[in-house]
Structures are given as structure tokens and as C-alpha cells.
Amino acid sequence: MLRRPSYRSRCYGILLLKAMVSVMEPARLMAVRTEVVLEVVRVVSDRVSAKAVKAALHVLCRLCPWGRNRVKAVEAGAMTVLVELLLDEGGRHPTELAVVAIDHLCGCAEGRSDLVAHPAGLAIMAKKAMRVSLTTTESAVRALHAVARHSPTPAVLQEMLAVGVVAKLLLVLQVDAGERARAKAKELLKMHARVWKDSPCLQVHLKAYYPC
Numbered sequence: 001m002l003r004r005p006s007y008r009s010r011c012y013g014i015l016l017l018k019a020m021v022s023v024m025e026p027a028r029l030m031a032v033r034t035e036v037v038l039e040v041v042r043v044v045s046d047r048v049s050a051k052a053v054k055a056a057l058h059v060l061c062r063l064c065p066w067g068r069n070r071v072k073a074v075e076a077g078a079m080t081v082l083v084e085l086l087l088d089e090g091g092r093h094p095t096e097l098a099v100v101a102i103d104h105l106c107g108c109a110e111g112r113s114d115l116v117a118h119p120a121g122l123a124i125m126a127k128k129a130m131r132v133s134l135t136t137t138e139s140a141v142r143a144l145h146a147v148a149r150h151s152p153t154p155a156v157l158q159e160m161l162a163v164g165v166v167a168k169l170l171l172v173l174q175v176d177a178g179e180r181a182r183a184k185a186k187e188l189l190k191m192h193a194r195v196w197k198d199s200p201c202l203q204v205h206l207k208a209y210y211p212c
Helices: 007-021 026-030 034-046 050-063 067-075 078-087 092-105 109-117 121-128 134-150 154-162 165-174 179-191
Strands: none
Touching (some): 007 034, 034 050, 067 092, 067 109, 078 109, 092 134, 121 134, 134 165, 134 179, 165 179
16 A cells, blocks of 8 residues: 555555554564565655544554664655655654654664764754754654764864764753753763864854763
8 A cells, every 4th residue: 555656545555554563562563574664664754644644654663663664764865855855844743753753763874974974963863952852852852862972073073063063961950841851961071072172163152061
């Protein structure tokens, strides 16, 4: 049904799949076929309908806590599709689901690599933190933490300064963004303090809030 050219068939197919994965045991979810993941990503990419896209995002969030599924989704182009969806400024719920899915994908090296490779990847994750919900903020900070912890190349750390990631992390410390998000943000800022704290790219008024 997901492969058919019919808009209606694809809508019904993804809604059925959403209902199925919501009750599947983890063992079944971990064994999902690569072709299924690919078609789910295509529903988002093709913007079949708002309802279908939201259902596909639910499916990705259900499938991608497991490592093998993360790699399948990344290989299907999920990271680029999700970032592009966020750039289109969708509604609150699709945005939250997309950020949560990206957070899951950053649990594997391939996902982190694809997020960094997208010209707007790091910037859009920083932008969505503090903009939608506590869940979105927590997921965005956790994804950024994963990138900066496992892929801390000089280029990545400098980009984080340039596109506002570091500024957003400092903002997370100052407001009620949830304890887990604040803890991750503080840990990340301390982790790369040598590069970020005294950088001329960081606005002067923000430096006062940098954790020691």
C-alpha cells in the first residue's frame, strides 16, 4: 500500500502501520524490514498529507530507539528529510516528533554524521530548543550533546558557536527547560569550555552565564 502511487492508499497504509507498531513487541520492532523503513521515510519526504506525515513520524519514533532501525532509517535518508521538514516550520506536534526522531538517529554514528553534514542540521536543532515544548528541548539538547561528545572535530565545535548552539545551551541553563535538558547542556558546555568560553564568537553578555 505504501508503494502504490495512490495518495489514498499511502495514507491508509501509513495509518495502519502506525496502529500496528504501537502494539508490537520490541522483538518484532527490531526485526522490521528495510523496505518498510524506506517507505515510511518517503511518506514524510513526499508530504503525502499532514495526517500521513504525522503518522509516519510516530512510526519512526517507535522504530528508531533500536540501533539497527536507526541505521536503516539513516540509510533511507531520514535525517535529511527530517531536517528539511523542520525548516518548513510545521505545526507544534510534527515538529516535536521530528526532533525526537532526530534525537533517536543521533544515537548512531551514521545519524550524527548526517546531521552534521546537512548545512542547516545543527542550526535547526538549536533553533527548535526552547521553542516548542520541554520534550522538544530535551531531545534537541540530547542530540546536540551526542554530536559534540562523539564527533567533536574543530569544524563541528566552531559551527556550533557560529550557528547559535552554544548561545542556546546557555539559555537553557537560565530558564526552566527541564532538569535533564539543563544537566545535558551544562555537561556539554563544560566539556568544550576551552574552545567556547573565551571565543570572540560568543557574545559578551552570554559569557557571564558560562558554567565554571
